[in-house]
Amino acid sequence: xxxxxxxxxxxxxxERPPERxxxxxxxxxxNLFGTGFDTFLTIVFGLVAAWLVYRLGxxxxxxxxxxxxxxxxxxxxxxxFPRDELWRxxxxxxxxxxxxxxxxxxxxxxxxxxxxxxxxxxxxxxxxLRRAGPALVxxxxxxxxxxxxxxxxxxxxxxxxxxxxxxxxxxxSLQPRHAALVVLGGIxxxxxxxxxxxxxxxxxxxGFMLTVVLAVGGILLAxxxxxxxxxxRRSTLPAVRVVCVAYIELFRGxxxxxxxxxxxxxxxxxxxxxxxxxxxxxxxLIALVxxxxxxxxxxxxxxxxxxxxxxxxxxxxxxxxxVRITTRIVLPQALRNVIPGLVGQFISLYKDTSLxxxxxxxxxxxxxxNITAQPDFLxxxxxVETLLFASFVYWTGAYWMSRESQRLExxxxxxxx
Amino acid sequence: xxxxxxxxxxxxxxxxxxxxxxxxxxxxxxxxxLQEVVVVCGPSGSGKSxxxxxxxxxxKHDRGRIVVDGIELSDDLKKIQEIRREVGMVFQQxxxxxxxxxxxxxxxxxxxxxxxxxxxxxxxxxxxxxRVRIPEQAHKYPLQLSGGQQQRVAIAxxxxxxxxxxxxxxxxxxxxxxxxxxxxDVMEELAESGMTMIVVTHEMGFARAVADRMVFMAEGEIVxxxxxxxxxxxxxxxxTKQFLDQIL
Numbered sequence: 001x002x003x004x005x006x007x008x009x010x011x012x013x014x015e016r017p018p019e020r021x022x023x024x025x026x027x028x029x030x031n032l033f034g035t036g037f038d039t040f041l042t043i044v045f046g047l048v049a050a051w052l053v054y055r056l057g058x059x060x061x062x063x064x065x066x067x068x069x070x071x072x073x074x075x076x077x078x079x080x081f082p083r084d085e086l087w088r089x090x091x092x093x094x095x096x097x098x099x100x101x102x103x104x105x106x107x108x109x110x111x112x113x114x115x116x117x118x119x120x121x122x123x124x125x126x127x128x129l130r131r132a133g134p135a136l137v138x139x140x141x142x143x144x145x146x147x148x149x150x151x152x153x154x155x156x157x158x159x160x161x162x163x164x165x166x167x168x169x170x171x172x173s174l175q176p177r178h179a180a181l182v183v184l185g186g187i188x189x190x191x192x193x194x195x196x197x198x199x200x201x202x203x204x205x206x207g208f209m210l211t212v213v214l215a216v217g218g219i220l221l222a223x224x225x226x227x228x229x230x231x232x233r234r235s236t237l238p239a240v241r242v243v244c245v246a247y248i249e250l251f252r253g254x255x256x257x258x259x260x261x262x263x264x265x266x267x268x269x270x271x272x273x274x275x276x277x278x279x280x281x282x283x284x285l286i287a288l289v290x291x292x293x294x295x296x297x298x299x300x301x302x303x304x305x306x307x308x309x310x311x312x313x314x315x316x317x318x319x320x321x322x323v324r325i326t327t328r329i330v331l332p333q334a335l336r337n338v339i340p341g342l343v344g345q346f347i348s349l350y351k352d353t354s355l356x357x358x359x360x361x362x363x364x365x366x367x368x369x370n371i372t373a374q375p376d377f378l379x380x381x382x383x384v385e386t387l388l389f390a391s392f393v394y395w396t397g398a399y400w401m402s403r404e405s406q407r408l409e410x411x412x413x414x415x416x417x
Numbered sequence: 418x419x420x421x422x423x424x425x426x427x428x429x430x431x432x433x434x435x436x437x438x439x440x441x442x443x444x445x446x447x448x449x450x451l452q453e454v455v456v457v458c459g460p461s462g463s464g465k466s467x468x469x470x471x472x473x474x475x476x477k478h479d480r481g482r483i484v485v486d487g488i489e490l491s492d493d494l495k496k497i498q499e500i501r502r503e504v505g506m507v508f509q510q511x512x513x514x515x516x517x518x519x520x521x522x523x524x525x526x527x528x529x530x531x532x533x534x535x536x537x538x539x540x541x542x543x544x545x546x547x548r549v550r551i552p553e554q555a556h557k558y559p560l561q562l563s564g565g566q567q568q569r570v571a572i573a574x575x576x577x578x579x580x581x582x583x584x585x586x587x588x589x590x591x592x593x594x595x596x597x598x599x600x601x602d603v604m605e606e607l608a609e610s611g612m613t614m615i616v617v618t619h620e621m622g623f624a625r626a627v628a629d630r631m632v633f634m635a636e637g638e639i640v641x642x643x644x645x646x647x648x649x650x651x652x653x654x655x656x657t658k659q660f661l662d663q664i665l
Contacts, residue, residue, distance in 0.1 A: 117556045308510075308512075310508060310510050310512040311512060311514065313475050313508070313512065314506075314508060314512035314513075314514070314571075315514075316473075316474075316475060316501065317473055317475065317501060317504070317505070317506035317575075318501070318505075318525070318526035318530065318574070318575070318578060319498055319501035319502040319526060319530045319578065320525075320526060320529055320530060321498070321529075321530075324529050328525065328529070329514055332516045333514075333515065333516055336516065412516075
């Protein structure tokens, strides 16, 4: 009759399985030279890999003429952005560092509370450095090419402000809602610092800066839009459903380049007379968002299908309204399950921003190509150097996103066996 | 724990329900009074779950009337919500929200639907978690708990809305044998405290101990209903006898 009473620590630490860690020699023998065929493959691929690394390393370190990057680093970063207004970009970076740092600090404080309450495992040590790794490498390389004391000092200032804001945010322990507002406000303010008071409208933005703005703006807008489309596709209202399905199928069936061209040339026609046509950058962003949202919608729909019907029933039985069931129960689970797909789509968008070159915008890749036509560098085959550089910049960003998404998955997966 | 309190809490009048061409409920009549505990049993596919799922509109009945605590169930979403606030439900598969901690599972509906503030909701939630004997698991996530613990959290979650009626849809069918008792104990206490309950279950020991009335269903109909003493010892219908022979 006695009911089992649970205690906080019901199970004593179990015996651990025997550890199996081989010394390097043993490991190599087992994994690389197990059979004759293994040995053959190891040697062949080892030689090929060594050759490629040698050639690439030699090119990057010895043969390449990086002068073209050094002289054009500002072009690559901001393209035709007026040089005497560059302080605005630095100002915006400082604002962003402050607000994002504060946001990250708030998250860290929340996380620490969760750990203290025993709801989450304590984070691994030294993750901060590892997480910032790709960004640090990118910044170091950029500063190396810039060879400018001023840029270095300003970068350090941005870093210091960011870290300071992070510490402050951790102490302050804001409500997540307020922190989100601070971050959003920071982004708007940063935008204002660049554009307001006779600033530089974003039709004059270019280079890596434009790449980042298009990618971040595209992600921030395409994500909610895509989620709405996915929900609409499952709506019980036939009209909503038909419109969403038509939209999704239409935009998934058209190449991005076509959408960009249409954005560039057709948005003007669609607007009522008297309304000014938005700038080319705006139109490019609209095209990217319209296109990406259709893909996001299908990814999210997959996630929605993965949420068991019992979840909705339980929420209904509790008397939650349909809107709350969607926002509190269904979406959090659905989105968590599709993080890999979503991030894949966002990385895709980040790289596809290079396509806006074809409607005449000078983002990173376009600048990389254009600078090889400068009189000093014309017809010297320097496209390899510039493409390598651009690829490296793209890669660090994409790799960073990929790593952060894995982190997010692990973190949200906590509590799931 | 007696059926003579008079106040009618649930009334089903000639309720029919179809899934496509299959008739799951055939003009079912059932009335449950305040503080009455009704245990429903019957072979699978007999419409037991469908019947109680109609009571809080997880399934829509196609014909007949359902009145819960004086509110007639219709397509009016407001009325449906009103009824759902008064009716708690516990599922076979627990259906806890895996992305929320135990405490958040229990406080979600009171905060969102009853508009309680966080402090009040938390305090009440802890009360209910103590009642189901797992207050120390409040900050864990559902999937870190055993099946029996999860089902007890699910009961606490339903109770947190302070419902007048509790529906149990085979609450122990998905549990390992050694965990069934801890859930049944909690349900028994709930019944003793005077909760109006409809329980779909095959736990006949529990039914004998707790039920005011047994209902046996087969093929979408209520075949036999009556007090447990009578029901278990001298059932009147042949089909009831056969069923009891099989499971007892």
